[in-house]
Amino acid sequence: MSFLVGVTLLLVLQLIGEVTVRLLAWPVPGPVLGMILLFVFLLARKGVSESLATASSGLLAHLSLLFVPAGVGVMVHGDRLMAEWLPVVAVLLVTTVLTMLVTAAVMMLATRWLVPGYRTEEKDHE
Helix, strand or coil: CHHHHHHHHHHHHHHHHHHHHHHHCCCCCHHHHHHHHHHHHHHHHCCCCHHHHHHHHHHHHCHHHHHHHHHHHHHHCHHHHHHCHHHHHHHHHHHHHHHHHHHHHHHHHHHHHHCCCHHHHHHHHC
16 A cells, blocks of 8 residues: 555656646656655655655666667667667767766766865865
């Protein structure tokens, strides 16, 4: 029963996100707004309920199944991917490098803000 309550909460928050995005014509996916609402909900509760923990653990245990539709799409549209391989590879390379750069920048900023004495240690080594 606990799993069902947790999944229901996740789906209700996603539904609220979808409805809000469609009614207000926001350029944001509904599930993203639903995740933001979940984050706010968890902050307000100051923790994760047992039912939500059970549901999220169960979903994460079977996360690999969510890649099956993407794999089927690659197989179904393989001829189109082969015809347009250069733009696909270029986009994959550029976005991978860009993601790595942004992640490194965020990590550096977070380290400076969150690690006490980080700046003083850098100056000691110079």
